[in-house]
Amino acid sequence: MEDLLALVRTSGGGRICFDAEQEQVERATSDREGRTVKVTRVAYSTALNPGKYAELVEQARRLGRVRSEVWQRYGSVAGVGSGLTDRRVRDWWLAAGTHEQFGVLANAWKETVRDAMADIGANLAAATVQVRRTVCRRTSDPTERKRMLTALRTGQWAGEPFLARQMRKHWKRGRNRTHDQIVVRADQYNVAADVRGHLWLAIPGLQRRRMVRIPLSTIVAPTGTLRLILRAGRVEVHYQIDASQLRSSQRPCGERTIGVDKGYTEALTDSDGDHHGGSLGELLSSESDQLKERNRRRAKLRSIANNAALRGDQAKAHRIRRNNLGTVKRNRQAARHRARVRTEIFTAVHRVVDKAATVVAEDLAKRFAGRKTFGKNVNRRLAAWTKGVTAEALTNVSERRGSALVHVNAAYTSQACHRCGSLRRRSGDRLHCIPCGVVWQADVNAAINILQRAVDPDIALHTPHHRVKQILQDRTDRHRTRLPVQDSSPATTERRAKHPNCSATSNRRKQVDR
Numbered sequence: 001m002e003d004l005l006a007l008v009r010t011s012g013g014g015r016i017c018f019d020a021e022q023e024q025v026e027r028a029t030s031d032r033e034g035r036t037v038k039v040t041r042v043a044y045s046t047a048l049n050p051g052k053y054a055e056l057v058e059q060a061r062r063l064g065r066v067r068s069e070v071w072q073r074y075g076s077v078a079g080v081g082s083g084l085t086d087r088r089v090r091d092w093w094l095a096a097g098t099h100e101q102f103g104v105l106a107n108a109w110k111e112t113v114r115d116a117m118a119d120i121g122a123n124l125a126a127a128t129v130q131v132r133r134t135v136c137r138r139t140s141d142p143t144e145r146k147r148m149l150t151a152l153r154t155g156q157w158a159g160e161p162f163l164a165r166q167m168r169k170h171w172k173r174g175r176n177r178t179h180d181q182i183v184v185r186a187d188q189y190n191v192a193a194d195v196r197g198h199l200w201l202a203i204p205g206l207q208r209r210r211m212v213r214i215p216l217s218t219i220v221a222p223t224g225t226l227r228l229i230l231r232a233g234r235v236e237v238h239y240q241i242d243a244s245q246l247r248s249s250q251r252p253c254g255e256r257t258i259g260v261d262k263g264y265t266e267a268l269t270d271s272d273g274d275h276h277g278g279s280l281g282e283l284l285s286s287e288s289d290q291l292k293e294r295n296r297r298r299a300k301l302r303s304i305a306n307n308a309a310l311r312g313d314q315a316k317a318h319r320i321r322r323n324n325l326g327t328v329k330r331n332r333q334a335a336r337h338r339a340r341v342r343t344e345i346f347t348a349v350h351r352v353v354d355k356a357a358t359v360v361a362e363d364l365a366k367r368f369a370g371r372k373t374f375g376k377n378v379n380r381r382l383a384a385w386t387k388g389v390t391a392e393a394l395t396n397v398s399e400r401r402g403s404a405l406v407h408v409n410a411a412y413t414s415q416a417c418h419r420c421g422s423l424r425r426r427s428g429d430r431l432h433c434i435p436c437g438v439v440w441q442a443d444v445n446a447a448i449n450i451l452q453r454a455v456d457p458d459i460a461l462h463t464p465h466h467r468v469k470q471i472l473q474d475r476t477d478r479h480r481t482r483l484p485v486q487d488s489s490p491a492t493t494e495r496r497a498k499h500p501n502c503s504a505t506s507n508r509r510k511q512v513d514r
């Protein structure tokens with residue numbers, strides 16, 4: 001399995017739709033040569049006086065109108081889609097006097113225009129990913145596919161009727177929903193410590209030369225472009241730092257190729273049989289129980305308040321809403337829980353990267369992108385969210401530590417025996433393969449399957465799942481006719497020794513099964 005990496009790198013040319021993985025490999029390699037990766041840090045304000053907070057809210061509201069204007073005018077194929085730059089927009093607005101209606105300082109709206117156009121660009125990039133998938137699925141001719149993917153990558157899709165149609169289908173015209181953010185350029189603010197050592201961030205307000213000073217609860221001064229988000233009477237200062245400064249980024253990655261499966265009780269299980277992030281399940285279930293209980297109580301209180309209001313007791317209704325149904329504490333506790341889960345997952349990914357130069361994983365982002373919301377179902381909502389965090393952690397840690405991340409098609413990896421490929425139903429954390437006469441640990445079996453998918457000659461990233469099933473069934477049939485598996489054969493014994501995570505079923509049981 002050690003030579004998987006070499007195989008992955010060389011098999012790209014002849015493989016269908018292997019471009020995505022190739023790109024990933026190359027990107028991570030270039031990181032090893034010193035490209036910088038950024039990570040986001042958040043600093044929080046301490047209690048802010050209400051007047052200051054109100055001024056910031058007003059500035060954010062006005063900048064929200066700037067954002068809405070940008071989305072409305074340029075959020076389409078003819079706008080950002082045609083390669084329009086924020087510099088051009090700024091010049092137009094200055095010439096036409098568009099900016100005067102917003103009542104904010106020049107630097108503030110200019111920076112907001114840039115940010116909103118970047119948002120639209122990100123939206124466009126997400127649509128491009130979906131169109132890539134469609135191209136891979138629909139075109140069978142490799143040169144034609146290559147031409148289309150290149151057109152997509154370079155933004156030349158408008159001239160291709162098929163691509164233009166697909167882009168219009170996937171790139172839904174969005175609108176601005178951000179009215180609580182202020183973006184401040186690096187040369188527009190300053191941070192100073194007072195005599196007690198507390199940091200104060202001073203940013204431009206609504207009037208020239210009148211800075212708004214915000215007390216911070218941190219001892220590390222934020223740097224670079226700042227994004228201030230106003231939430232529940234508090235200011236969050238988001239900024240990016242060079243990830244190479246982080247101690248965890250200095251840790252070298254391993255040398256092997258490891259497959260990982262995302263589990264529910266553990267964050268990750270790898271193809272060696274090791275589990276990482278073991279307390280994830282506990283964290284999630286306790287949170288989900290607490291949320292259920294809390295939501296039940298809140299519903300009860302809300303109905304009491306509503307009844308009081310119906311009776312005409314507005315004072316009581318107001319009191320309950322204010323004192324018992326607030327969101328500040330709830331939001332902070334939720335944020336703390338999210339931070340804990342993220343730490344657990346990121347630590348798990350670091351453990352895997354400790355031994356891996358290449359991590360093979362399911363394309364987790366794919367399955368959950370654009371999926372419907374889960375409504376009130378707390379469990380499923382949490383599970384969906386952790387999948388997203390795992391995907392983010394895998395990408396982020398791989399980039400920072402210089403390991404490669406390869407995404408594979410994970411269809412049936414949790415149901416197929418990794419040795420003979422026959423499809424079985426898992427029961428709990430076990431997968432009983434009757435032809436092999438073995439009980440695998442389901443997560444480990446899945447991780448090994450995922451690892452093997454990286455060099456699978458037939459199953460590519462975008463192979464539809466029914467086709468995958470067909471391929472697996474064909475293999476099983478061949479396996480059965482050519483290789484009668486016997487318990488005493490040396491090959492089997494050797495395999496068993498290599499995979500201590502499986503246990504053999506008793507011979508008696510096996511005879512019954514046959």
Ligand SMILES: [Zn+2]
Nearest residue numbers: 417420433436
């Ligand atoms: Zn089997």
